[in-house]
Amino acid sequence: MNDIKAQITPLISAPNGAQLDLLREDLLGGAVQGNKYRKLHYNLQHAQELGAQTLLSFGGAYSNHIAALAAAAASIGMRSIGIIRGEELQDKWEENPTLGKAVALGMELIFVSRAEYRLRNQESYLIELQEKYPEAYIIPEGGTNDLALQGCREILGAHTQDYDCICVPVGTGGTLAGISQAAMAHQKLIGFPALKGDFMVDGVAQWTTTSNWELNTDYAFGGYGKITAPLIAFINQFKQAHGIALDPVYTGKMLFGLFELLKADRFPEKSRILAVHTGGLQGIAGMRQKIAQKGLPPLEI
Numbered sequence: 423m424n425d426i427k428a429q430i431t432p433l434i435s436a437p438n439g440a441q442l443d444l445l446r447e448d449l450l451g452g453a454v455q456g457n458k459y460r461k462l463h464y465n466l467q468h469a470q471e472l473g474a475q476t477l478l479s480f481g482g483a484y485s486n487h488i489a490a491l492a493a494a495a496a497s498i499g500m501r502s503i504g505i506i507r508g509e510e511l512q513d514k515w516e517e518n519p520t521l522g523k524a525v526a527l528g529m530e531l532i533f534v535s536r537a538e539y540r541l542r543n544q545e546s547y548l549i550e551l552q553e554k555y556p557e558a559y560i561i562p563e564g565g566t567n568d569l570a571l572q573g574c575r576e577i578l579g580a581h582t583q584d585y586d587c588i589c590v591p592v593g594t595g596g597t598l599a600g601i602s603q604a605a606m607a608h609q610k611l612i613g614f615p616a617l618k619g620d621f622m623v624d625g626v627a628q629w630t631t632t633s634n635w636e637l638n639t640d641y642a643f644g645g646y647g648k649i650t651a652p653l654i655a656f657i658n659q660f661k662q663a664h665g666i667a668l669d670p671v672y673t674g675k676m677l678f679g680l681f682e683l684l685k686a687d688r689f690p691e692k693s694r695i696l697a698v699h700t701g702g703l704q705g706i707a708g709m710r711q712k713i714a715q716k717g718l719p720p721l722e723i
Contacts, residue, residue: 456701
């Protein structure tokens, strides 16, 4: 993966000369896209080295990680198991585009209560699962572990070293933690979480000891799965202007925030800013369902 370089697309310049470009990590990996490709790459290698026959992990109803895991397992001839949050989905998973696609790719879905799902990081629960599925290689929710960070560090390289600031969406914090370890000494990193709360800082800090990053929680739009008419309008306008689709959970929210900050001259004069498009486009189908239910304008992407 060291020789993989995503395309960099210029976006806009601020009134003070600051320039924003977009790193198209969404173009990498095909069905296993963007940062999920990076996170799973070395995990898949390790699973195969261990002789595992099954990949097992955790996620919610519209999880990009679950979709990517199912596709990754199918691509190398392994079984996959998804522990899915919410017993209410047991009888209606076929209506869910993410879960339906995962099943079509061969994933076995196991629906658990929210109480049980909260145990997903506890050692005793993981030991139980390993005993139940001895042939399985267990990957954490969101895919973040040491091997995932190794993959995420490779997002940066010679093609990114001239930028002053690098921005990335934040879910579990693994992607930001990984690139923080690969950033140049002069580079500042800004994470844009999909959830608002001080706990997000701890989520990143548990994976890195670097101090070159910060979080901007002003553009979470209420959290995962939450979307507003202004955000939809921005994503639609962005596609028309640049020909690039944005997912409404992660990259769309980050770029909405960055455009606002650039218009307000919140970056130093003539600074070079690189935003990372982490993929997540499989989630658009599910978001369209939610948008229609709420009577919001459609996503035109």
